[in-house]
Amino acid sequence: MIDAAIEAGVKHFYPSEFGNDIDQPEFVNARYYVDKMLTRKHLRTKAKDYPDFSYTMVHIGLFAESFALGDEFGVDRAAKTFTWFGNPEMEASFSSMAE
Structure with a gap:
């Protein structure tokens, strides 16, 4: 292309x-x-x-709704935790699909 x-x-x-x-x-x-x-x-x-x-x-950036998909995104609903992978100093932004 x-x-x-x-x-x-x-x-x-x-x-x-x-x-x-x-x-x-x-x-x-x-x-x-x-x-x-x-x-x-x-x-x-x-x-x-x-x-x-x-x-x-x-x-x-990332859509906040993506995290509803499950553990492949670091979300553990049962434990109510979120695991961030990679450099802890790295900044990330989130927005909703509606925005």
Whole structure:
């Protein structure tokens, strides 16, 4: 899609960046994000190769409703606890889907 956009003369590209900023060290080597990381690398390379082409990555953060899904997100309803994975100094933002 990136190459097709450049060929079509697109000057500014907004890739699909739904979710977290995966450039954080905690995510860089996660298998789940490998394809997204490859896409970002390709995008950065093309932006260097084509000076008239630029891009913006918009990271919306997490939806609070996601935590209703269960323990895969660190929620233990029975114990009424939430476990945060990764760097305890890392900031995170949440918003509701209604917002």
